Amino acid sequence: MLNRRTLLARGTAVGSVAALSQLLPAWAYSGTLGIPPTLPTLSGQDIALTIGRSPFIVDGQNGQAITINGTVPAPLLHLRQGQTVRLAVTNTLEEDTSIHWHGVLLPFQMDGVPGVSFPGIRPRETFVYEFPVRQSGTFWYHSHSGLQEQLGHYGPIIIAPATPDPVTYDREHVIVLSDWSFMHPEKIMNQLKQEGGHLNRQNLTLSGLFRRHNPEQQMSFEERVMWAKMRMDPTDISDVTGATYTYLINGHGPQDNWTGLFRTGERVRLRVINASAMTVFNVRIPGLDMTVVQADGENVRPVDVAEFQISVAETYDVIVQPTEDRAFTIVAESVDRSGMGRATLAPRMGMSAPVPPLRPRPVLGMDDMGMAGMSEMSGMTGMNHGEMGSMGGMVGMNHGDMDMDMRNPANAPSGMKVGVGVDMIAPMPQDRTGHPGLGLTNVGHKVLTYRDLVALKPNPDPRPPSRAIQIHLTGNMERFMWSFNGQKFSEVVEPIRFARDERVRVTLVNDTMMQHPIHLHGHFFEVVNGNPGHHPLKHTVNVLPGSKVTFDLTADNPGDWAFHCHLLFHMHAGMFNVVTIRPLDGDPA
Numbered sequence: 001m002l003n004r005r006t007l008l009a010r011g012t013a014v015g016s017v018a019a020l021s022q023l024l025p026a027w028a029y030s031g032t033l034g035i036p037p038t039l040p041t042l043s044g045q046d047i048a049l050t051i052g053r054s055p056f057i058v059d060g061q062n063g064q065a066i067t068i069n070g071t072v073p074a075p076l077l078h079l080r081q082g083q084t085v086r087l088a089v090t091n092t093l094e095e096d097t098s099i100h101w102h103g104v105l106l107p108f109q110m111d112g113v114p115g116v117s118f119p120g121i122r123p124r125e126t127f128v129y130e131f132p133v134r135q136s137g138t139f140w141y142h143s144h145s146g147l148q149e150q151l152g153h154y155g156p157i158i159i160a161p162a163t164p165d166p167v168t169y170d171r172e173h174v175i176v177l178s179d180w181s182f183m184h185p186e187k188i189m190n191q192l193k194q195e196g197g198h199l200n201r202q203n204l205t206l207s208g209l210f211r212r213h214n215p216e217q218q219m220s221f222e223e224r225v226m227w228a229k230m231r232m233d234p235t236d237i238s239d240v241t242g243a244t245y246t247y248l249i250n251g252h253g254p255q256d257n258w259t260g261l262f263r264t265g266e267r268v269r270l271r272v273i274n275a276s277a278m279t280v281f282n283v284r285i286p287g288l289d290m291t292v293v294q295a296d297g298e299n300v301r302p303v304d305v306a307e308f309q310i311s312v313a314e315t316y317d318v319i320v321q322p323t324e325d326r327a328f329t330i331v332a333e334s335v336d337r338s339g340m341g342r343a344t345l346a347p348r349m350g351m352s353a354p355v356p357p358l359r360p361r362p363v364l365g366m367d368d369m370g371m372a373g374m375s376e377m378s379g380m381t382g383m384n385h386g387e388m389g390s391m392g393g394m395v396g397m398n399h400g401d402m403d404m405d406m407r408n409p410a411n412a413p414s415g416m417k418v419g420v421g422v423d424m425i426a427p428m429p430q431d432r433t434g435h436p437g438l439g440l441t442n443v444g445h446k447v448l449t450y451r452d453l454v455a456l457k458p459n460p461d462p463r464p465p466s467r468a469i470q471i472h473l474t475g476n477m478e479r480f481m482w483s484f485n486g487q488k489f490s491e492v493v494e495p496i497r498f499a500r501d502e503r504v505r506v507t508l509v510n511d512t513m514m515q516h517p518i519h520l521h522g523h524f525f526e527v528v529n530g531n532p533g534h535h536p537l538k539h540t541v542n543v544l545p546g547s548k549v550t551f552d553l554t555a556d557n558p559g560d561w562a563f564h565c566h567l568l569f570h571m572h573a574g575m576f577n578v579v580t581i582r583p584l585d586g587d588p589a
Helices: 004-014 017-023 187-194 206-210 221-229 568-572
Strands: 039-045 046-058 059-068 076-080 084-089 101-102 126-132 138-143 154-160 171-180 248-249 256-259 269-273 280-282 290-294 298-304 307-310 314-322 329-332 340-346 467-476 483-484 496-499 501-508 518-522 526-527 540-543 547-555 559-565 576-582
Touching: 004 039, 039 046, 126 298, 138 269, 154 269, 171 256, 171 329, 248 329, 269 329, 340 483, 467 576, 496 501, 496 547, 501 540, 540 547, 559 568
Parallel strands: 039 076, 046 084, 076 154, 171 269, 248 340, 256 340, 467 501, 496 576
Antiparallel strands: 046 059, 084 126, 101 138, 138 154, 171 248, 269 314, 280 307, 280 329, 290 298, 290 314, 329 340, 467 483, 501 547, 518 540, 518 559, 526 547, 559 576
16 A cells, blocks of 8 residues: 555656556545546456455445455456457465456356366466457456455456447446445355344334335235244345445445546446345436446347346446536445445536435335235235235245145255255246336336347347256245255255257246346356347346246357356355356367
């Protein structure tokens, strides 16, 4: 760290405030200095990255982060489609580390997952990643070692296309969303294991029974009794909330007010990356409409929206065009509405716009329990409306007072039953790709859904799937146990096997009441959303509670690939497996 004397001496030598900015990490200065806060950027064929620990300041509070080249976020890597890049990564930590290039198509040996594709990077060692850059778009990179990602080990990647970009714009800003806690992630994990809802500070209260003017926060006494019988919490939207987290934009807390500049009338491209450990965000810019032009680095037909929900590890590129000479607030509200990240778009530094208050937090309903359609049975009108008297024997999922078909429906994998590691199986999971996301059904403006996404180009593999498989997302919320098909990765589990170039239809069934962003390394898949031939290509798909999502995969990248929930603590609690694609190079065909 620079001391005051060194800082002043160097500042005098360079002779300008702008040059002074080059001495400081991106998060260490703000618009009050008159310096446009841009992310440090690296490019070229040979890039050197050093992973270490550095002091970190958020909203005036001091902490320590795991950084790359001294910054949070890590430097922006600006690559070009068609080049070959060599990234020399040096580890100065006292523990092993790694970098995974999220969404980047590369040989599996360069994917950066310890124990799957390489052994990791040991202390005081350097590992050189080398691979051809095959694609273009917005991506990111992060640690796949322990819980380092929560401590600041993440950064953005922009890959310029080799051919003219179909999206026209005058300038761009990278918007990296993340969550930060001054509590060590190991302590967070321990608290979650000891009591799954320990970090939820938005539980139902007695006063909530009388909030007649706030229906999203009000729940009837009968509904509360039903939830209590099931030992489930309708406010358990996020495992870790704003009571523990500060939500960052480009490493800046809400008070720091990161600012991106524009000239009135310009088309500004915002490359939004959710690099958080555990937080799903709702993104909007009051007073500005957004046009979605890219999802997970792949171009889509433009979609005009006022808001979008972005799950952990997803990216969305949007175009905005401010026509007024004033500031606009970028709002990244956590899905449980316990806090927000805040930044500003403005024509000049030092400007700000009103910051909207947090909206009422959502509560889970019948669809989120995988009971969609049951509201039509026995006169029930849904969990959020109070007419629950006819639930009868369907309450008590954890206790056996539900009939056996409800506890272990026919759609469950063979041998998977409700027990210690599986607290429920969704009896009627529905495709909810047309759903805007938790809490966004009645906000009064257009919110993006997966069904709005249409690939700009035809899907590259027109073959129909040759087989179909189903993977259940399972867990026990109270015990904080997470798994695929009821099996944690820490147990002896078989990898998911595909033949090379096999065309497979995969259906993810979420048997839990938490949403799960599921990420497959080394591949893109086509989310089956009702746009055949132009299904959106994604590397991460968010599966809402009690729902199912189907995607078609062409297994065209041989090797061993991580497949996991991208909620960091869910992955480390067991929702992880390996996808194996054979034959490998050198093996018989």
